[in-house]
Amino acid sequence: MKLRTVMKIAVTTSIVLFCTALVVYLFFKLSAIENREEFNLYKLVPTDATAVLEIDDVGSLIEDIDELDCSKDHHFLYISKLFSLLKTHIYALQSESPHGLSRQMNKMLISFHEPDNDKNQVLYCGLGVGDYSLVEKLIQKYFSSVFSTKLSSYKGEEIRIYPMPDGNFLACYLTSRFVAVSFQKRLIEQVIDASLSKRSLFKDPSFRSVHKEKRLNGPATVYARMQSLDMGKMTDGVHSKASLGGWTEFDVKMGGRTIYFTGISHDTDTCLTFMNMLRKQQPIEGFLSEPLPITTFFFSHRSISDWQAVFDFTSDQQRVTTAHPSYIEERDAELIRYLKENGGIEVTTCLFEHKDSVSAPAIVMSLSTNDVSKAELVLKHLIETSPEDPDDILWKGGRKSAVWLQNQLIYRMPRNTLFAQLTGVSVTESHTYACFYAGRLLLAPDPADLLLYMDCVEKGEVLNYTVAYNDGISGLSNMYHFMLFSDLEKVFAQPENYVRLIPSFFFRNAAFFRHFKLAAQFTCTDGVVSPNVVLLYKQQ
Structure with missing residues (x-):
């Protein structure tokens, strides 16, 4: 073989080997960069x-x-x-x-x-x-x-x-x-x-x-420590807090007018938290079976099959600060026994606007009953046999336990804190008014609220919530333990003592959240609580 041919072969071989080596080097270099262990x-x-x-x-x-x-x-x-x-x-x-x-x-x-x-x-x-x-x-x-x-x-x-x-x-x-x-x-x-x-x-x-080193199911995940959340407005002198639970994971998904937060909590401690209270309740099915006034801007629907667990949690959140606390605590105990024996397994609370827009909002709590006739007789007896209230400033000199207003018998209950505990709404005098309507027990801090609620229902002036919150409902379960819906813009306009069920986070960022409706739902399966939150943008 000629020397010139040998030289050509040698040079060509060298170039090929060099290129091969370079490609191999770059491949392993890039692989090393790509596979570099990520820092936690x-x-x-x-x-x-x-x-x-x-x-x-x-x-x-x-x-x-x-x-x-x-x-x-x-x-x-x-x-x-x-x-x-x-x-x-x-x-x-x-x-x-x-x-x-x-x-x-x-x-x-x-x-x-x-x-x-x-x-x-x-x-x-x-x-x-x-x-x-x-x-x-x-x-x-x-x-x-x-x-x-x-x-x-x-x-x-x-x-x-x-x-x-x-x-x-x-x-x-x-x-x-x-x-x-x-x-x-x-x-x-x-x-x-x-x-x-x-x-x-x-x-x-x-x-x-x-x-648990899980893979993300969306563009982002939020981990929130929910052991002590500030609730209500920053201007509220009560400085309410709520213990919802421990660390909770929320996968974030968004699109169009909707932002979804799909959550899960495995926390299994024995503290008095909202999620632990829910773990003791039976699930309820269906979004809402009863009508709500058309001006409703906040409502919640919850399971309350284990009344004692509910009161253990709410009494830890609510403190009696009015005069003669022992009298109120005794009335609370009587009403707890009454609800355990006569109450059903679900409660609805709604806040709605008065026709007079300058008034504070109306609020009504509606409870299912086991036997409405028996429940009314027992409540009437409980009210009539309650001891005199040392601080009762209403109807002094002539005690009245019930009055007829617009053909509806309204019971005036002794001062108690249960309404405030169950709704988060507190009024100074702590009186609650009750009536029985459409097979349910209605409670309110003002008899006018009860009358307005029933008037709206009778006239058919009711909220079609499946339309108002359609996008939010479509992403929620039909079986759950707690659910709420609210128009945040209207919530922000209410007095401090009416909005303590909404976390302060929303009030601190009111300029943004006033453009949204809020839907939240908690479900519990085999001890695992799944809180789901949906924000619905109110398009301009």
């Missing part, structure tokens, strides 16, 4: 977090939010200043990376901390190969080039503090594996503590039992 961001989250938003694909989530009808009408939920900042810079971040964000950067967490406001939050993001330099580049471009950066050391770790044009400061903890940012430096210090001490939310047994 929950190992950074402080244990005092009250909620965590887990995002599986931040780009897709922001696209879904932008496609909502409320977003198209320029109604945005600004509960997280960090998320708003992320939305502002997400497209710049994506444009800086020619192949889009890495798998690690697409997955993020936002933890929420007390006190609840838009700054007490931390955003966490994992970093893949090359992401560290990308983050550095963006920081230099959008922050450091405008204001000087301050460096702070905490337990040997570096915290960067970036002044922002709006006067805020952004604290940043950046490593080769992750980045954590917050508007509160102390929260970044807590992140460092959680990381170094290995005492993070990831180690919390209650949280881990809910999280």
Whole structure:
């Protein structure tokens, strides 16, 4: 073989081998980058977090939010200043990376901390190969080039503090594996503590039992600690709280005018919580069998088959603060015995507007009964034999237990707190009025509320809730333990003592939520509680 031919073969072979080696190297290099073990961001989250938003694909989530009808009408939920900042810079971040964000950067967490406001939050993001330099580049471009950066050391770790044009400061903890940012430096210090001490939310047994490393069923999942929720308006001097349960998981789905939160709670402690109370109740079937006044803006329907469990929970939430509490406690005990013996297994509560719009809303609680004739006789006897009330300012000098109003016998019950416990609505004098109508026991704090309720029903001026809440109902179960619907805009306009069944979170963000109707349902199967929440946008 000629030397020239041998040289050609050798050169060609060398080139082929080099190209093959290069391809193999690049393949394994890219595979190593792709398969790099993801950092568990929950190992950074402080244990005092009250909620965590887990995002599986931040780009897709922001696209879904932008496609909502409320977003198209320029109604945005600004509960997280960090998320708003992320939305502002997400497209710049994506444009800086020619192949889009890495798998690690697409997955993020936002933890929420007390006190609840838009700054007490931390955003966490994992970093893949090359992401560290990308983050550095963006920081230099959008922050450091405008204001000087301050460096702070905490337990040997570096915290960067970036002044922002709006006067805020952004604290940043950046490593080769992750980045954590917050508007509160102390929260970044807590992140460092959680990381170094290995005492993070990831180690919390209650949280881990809910999280369980599951795959997301939507663009995001919310984990909420529901042990002590602020309820009602911030201006309410009572400062109501409700213990709903432990850590609860909500998958978030959205589209058009609807936002769904599909929840589940495995919490099995023995505390007096709303969810533990529901676990003792029998389910009820069907959305609502009785009519509601057409001006109804809030109603709930619940199972109450185990009255004692209900009263154990509600009495722990409600405190007697009026004069002569022993008298009221005795009346409460009598009424509890009465309801155990004569009450049915479900209760409906509705708030509706008076024809005089300046008046406080009317509220009526409707209870099923086992035997309506017997229930009325026993209630009449209970009222007539109750001892004198040392603080009764009504009808002094001549005690009346019942009056006829518009051909309806209305019973005036002794002062008690059961109505406030079961409805969340409290009135100063604590009197309750009762009547029997259409086979049910109706209770209200004012006889005018009872008369208006019955007048609306008799005239057929009733709410077609299957139309008003159709989109919300379609996503809920026909078998459940508790359900409520409300027009949040009208709820926000009510006095403080009428709205303590709505979490304060909605009132703090009233500018956004006033455009929505709220539907919530709790079901319980084999001890597992599934709370489902639906927000229905009221299109302009």
